[in-house]
Amino acid sequence: MAKCVFCGKDNEDFKGVFLMKNDGSVNYYCSSKCRKNNLKLGRDKRKIKWTESFRLVKDRRLEKEKERVEKARTRKAEKKADKKSAKKK
Structure with missing residues (x-):
């Protein structure tokens, strides 16, 4: 069960994007809306x-x-x- 890093939504079907950083941490984003708000726009959740x-x-x-x-x-x-x-x- 994955939980979106930005919105906090739990997903069992693992749709979305897993972003793996160089330090080994994994961020899961349930939608492009969450990914863009966090990474591209830099908004505070x-x-x-x-x-x-x-x-x-x-x-x-x-x-x-x-x-x-x-x-x-x-x-x-x-x-x-x-x-x-x-x-x-």
Whole structure:
């Protein structure tokens, strides 16, 4: 089972291109779209929306944002509770 180096797509039928480098590493590209975006155009797979790497980075970014918002909400609620308790005294 080969996994495309650029988009992350798994292929069992091994259609596509295997690129062997001089250092012995093998890169598999499922389509010419992936091969051209990586080699010819030099694009970063984390910035291309249809790649698996983009989705992983996006998910991590959303999780961090949710954590940040939750921390801010808890801090705000604590401050509000402190103000109410200070007024009652």
